[in-house]
Amino acid sequence: MLRPEILENLRVELKKLPKMMEDTLASGKIEPGEYEVITGPEVTGLIAHEAFGHGVEMDMFVKGRALGAEYIGKRVGSDLVTMHEGALCDDSVTAYVFDDEGVLAGDTVEIENGILRTGICDSLSALRLGTQPTGNGKRENFSHKVYTRMTNTVFDSGEDTFEDMLASVSYGYLLDGMESGMEDPKHWGIQCIIARGYEIRDGKLTGKVVSPVVMTGYVPDLLGNITMASKDRCIFGNGGCGKGHKEWVKVADGGPYLKTKARLG
Amino acid sequence: MLEYIRKKLEELGCDAYEITETRTTGWEFYFIRHKLDQNRAKDLTEFRVSVYKSIEDGKFLGKATGDIHATASHAEVDKLLKDLLFQASLVKNPYYTLNDKPLPEKEKLASVDVRRIAEDFITTMNGISETQDQDLNSYEIFVDSIETRFVNSNGVEYHCSYPKSMLEYVVNARKDGHEIELYRIGKHGACDKESIRAEVEKTLAFGKDRLCAVNTPVLESLPVLLSTDVATEVYSYLVGRCDVGEKYMQVSDWEIGKPISDALNGDKPSIEVLRYLPNSSGNFDVDEEGAYIKERFLVQDGIMKGVCGRRQFSQYVGVEDNSIAYNVRVTGGSKSAEELRSGDYIEIVEFSDFQVDEMGGDIAGEIRLGYLHRGGETLIVTGGSVAGNMEDAIKEMTFSKELIQYDRALIPAVTCLKGLRITGVE
Numbered sequence: 256m257l258r259p260e261i262l263e264n265l266r267v268e269l270k271k272l273p274k275m276m277e278d279t280l281a282s283g284k285i286e287p288g289e290y291e292v293i294t295g296p297e298v299t300g301l302i303a304h305e306a307f308g309h310g311v312e313m314d315m316f317v318k319g320r321a322l323g324a325e326y327i328g329k330r331v332g333s334d335l336v337t338m339h340e341g342a343l344c345d346d347s348v349t350a351y352v353f354d355d356e357g358v359l360a361g362d363t364v365e366i367e368n369g370i371l372r373t374g375i376c377d378s379l380s381a382l383r384l385g386t387q388p389t390g391n392g393k394r395e396n397f398s399h400k401v402y403t404r405m406t407n408t409v410f411d412s413g414e415d416t417f418e419d420m421l422a423s424v425s426y427g428y429l430l431d432g433m434e435s436g437m438e439d440p441k442h443w444g445i446q447c448i449i450a451r452g453y454e455i456r457d458g459k460l461t462g463k464v465v466s467p468v469v470m471t472g473y474v475p476d477l478l479g480n481i482t483m484a485s486k487d488r489c490i491f492g493n494g495g496c497g498k499g500h501k502e503w504v505k506v507a508d509g510g511p512y513l514k515t516k517a518r519l520g
Numbered sequence: 521m522l523e524y525i526r527k528k529l530e531e532l533g534c535d536a537y538e539i540t541e542t543r544t545t546g547w548e549f550y551f552i553r554h555k556l557d558q559n560r561a562k563d564l565t566e567f568r569v570s571v572y573k574s575i576e577d578g579k580f581l582g583k584a585t586g587d588i589h590a591t592a593s594h595a596e597v598d599k600l601l602k603d604l605l606f607q608a609s610l611v612k613n614p615y616y617t618l619n620d621k622p623l624p625e626k627e628k629l630a631s632v633d634v635r636r637i638a639e640d641f642i643t644t645m646n647g648i649s650e651t652q653d654q655d656l657n658s659y660e661i662f663v664d665s666i667e668t669r670f671v672n673s674n675g676v677e678y679h680c681s682y683p684k685s686m687l688e689y690v691v692n693a694r695k696d697g698h699e700i701e702l703y704r705i706g707k708h709g710a711c712d713k714e715s716i717r718a719e720v721e722k723t724l725a726f727g728k729d730r731l732c733a734v735n736t737p738v739l740e741s742l743p744v745l746l747s748t749d750v751a752t753e754v755y756s757y758l759v760g761r762c763d764v765g766e767k768y769m770q771v772s773d774w775e776i777g778k779p780i781s782d783a784l785n786g787d788k789p790s791i792e793v794l795r796y797l798p799n800s801s802g803n804f805d806v807d808e809e810g811a812y813i814k815e816r817f818l819v820q821d822g823i824m825k826g827v828c829g830r831r832q833f834s835q836y837v838g839v840e841d842n843s844i845a846y847n848v849r850v851t852g853g854s855k856s857a858e859e860l861r862s863g864d865y866i867e868i869v870e871f872s873d874f875q876v877d878e879m880g881g882d883i884a885g886e887i888r889l890g891y892l893h894r895g896g897e898t899l900i901v902t903g904g905s906v907a908g909n910m911e912d913a914i915k916e917m918t919f920s921k922e923l924i925q926y927d928r929a930l931i932p933a934v935t936c937l938k939g940l941r942i943t944g945v946e
Binding site for chain 1: 548550552558560562564657658686688690692699700701703705738872873875877882884885886888903904905906907941942943944945
């Protein structure tokens with residue numbers, strides 16, 4: 256039987272909620288500092304979205320608002336970092352055949368093995384920059400202007416197992432569940448507010464939970480410190496994304512479990 | 521169209537309805553530096569319809585809401601209304617009634633001059649003092665005249681017009697080949713030229729300081745001073761605790777007649793609902809459900825005095841004569857802003873994002889620019905974060921006697937929170 260998309264995994268997802276709630280209720284506060292972290296797919300997606308999603312929306316290049324314009328062809332992450340962006344990347348809520356300007360949807364490789372290759376572009380910005388639109392011209396609704404916007408933003412999978420990643424952490428946190436994030440395309444700062452952190456000591460989860468967790472840092476450091484990526488990946492997409500604090504559109508993001516270092520507070 | 525919708529709803533046999541017709545005439549301007557890059561105009565009429573269906577002999581009342589565009593055909597309207605009625609019949613909300621009190625005599629509809637307001641924004645932004653090292657990167661101006669007509673099935677009718685504007689701007693500051701940006705967005709009614717000019721020029725100065733900022737050191741807990749629009753998050757949380765929806769869902773445990781905290785050792789806030797604030801985008805006599813907005817205290821001297829919120833939840837918690845709060849004024853500070861800025865403290869003027877979670881009260885924000893005052897010296901800092909919880913912070917919270925307005929909120933110019941965790945970078 257064909258069901259609405261939102262109902263497809265509802266039974267499975269709902270069963271996870273009481274455990275998450277119990278974990279959050281029993282949580283303590285984190286001791287601020289720099290830690291080894293494993294990001295769950297939802298947090299991985301948040302990093303993708305905030306780190307290089309907004310940072311390579313090329314209408315920001317037109318305004319001289321993005322540091323990314325100066326880094327095309329340069330290293331911005333470790334060899335394990337390959338990131339795709341496009342409505343064709345996944346059949347999520349933001350998948351479509353053509354964008355709000357009639358440009359066919361794409362699948363753009365923004366970062367390839369740690370090297371920033373290109374950004375995403377609406378038609379007007381493409382005209383200004385002398386490049387081709389990528390199918391990323393989106394508007395909040397019919398009465399709003401088109402801006403360059405994200406669709407599916409996702410890190411590629413790696414070759415590691417989650418178990419091996421966990422075993423490799425001497426002291427750190429598994430970060431799970433996203434609350435919100437904020438970009439800084441000019442300065443490459445990143446802020447992610449994460450629902451829960453699960454303590455890891457000597458390669459094992461101790462059962463201690465901290466909540467909420469504010470992860471901050473410098474994007475090239477965060478991506479440059481990625482040393483492991485899991486084989487599987489998930490994409491999440493039922494939320495909204497603003498251009499700054501306005502113009503809300505549907506986006507999706509995700510990826511595998513990633514191991515890196517981050518400042519948590 | 522409104523009359524057609526009303527007639528059709530009565531034909532279809534819905535038990536109650538609300539219709540809001542909104543006409544938006546607006547101008548938009550998109551500047552890069554000070555050069556106009558794009559502009560747009562819009563004239564948009566829409567109808568929002570809420571359809572109610574009584575279920576099980578009035579034990580429940582179902583509601584479904586949909587939007588109808590002005591260009592919709594009668595066949596499209598008929599289908600949407602039938603669909604809404606079906607959807608409403610599936611929703612088993614405990615029964616409640618719509619507003620039915622007659623409204624005060626209508627005043628003449630206010631005239632909104634979009635052209636003049638837009639011109640005020642543009643000339644204000646053009647007149648900003650810039651230097652070679654600090655300037656405006658870009659700005660977007662949105663000016664709307666909103667005309668709203670509300671009717672419900674109990675005969676309540678209301679017609680009003682008001683201005684609604686938004687200014688988004690980005691400033692750049694540069695030094696020795698390094699450039700940073702600061703982002704701001706603000707909602708307004710009309711354009712208050714002086715306050716906008718002061719705000720933009722203050723942001724330019726912050727940009728200059730951020731270039732000199734060093735990493736936030738690891739700090740023991742220090743008082744955190746908020747003196748920008750992010751402080752509205754703190755007061756929105758307090759207003760939310762007075763919302764009947766939060767009361768009904770047991771998110772708020774505040775009770776009328778009781779202190780808002782069991783240990784209010786700092787200042788005792790007073791929070792008032794106002795119908796009118798100069799240049800607010802929320803100057804209405806009547807809320808969006810047709811309830812007259814009475815000016816009243818939600819909190820007075822730290823004691824909860826009243827509630828705000830929607831009709832449905834008002835009835836569920838046994839409150840009649842309630843309304844949604846749009847404009848609020850927060851007072852009760854015992855010290856001046858200057859007195860709060862004494863001793864050791866960190867005043868954070870730029871966050872990447874600052875949030876107070878409306879459910880649990882968690883506070884979180886990444887520091888992009890702060891002024892650390894310690895041992896008589898001032899250090900300009902960036903990086904790291906603050907975190908904490910409002911339930912704890914409210915106990916020792918102090919705030920200034922001086923007030924400042926951010927759109928619909930007239931709040932203390934300086935707010936001091938204690939006990940937050942400050943994560944440094946070094």
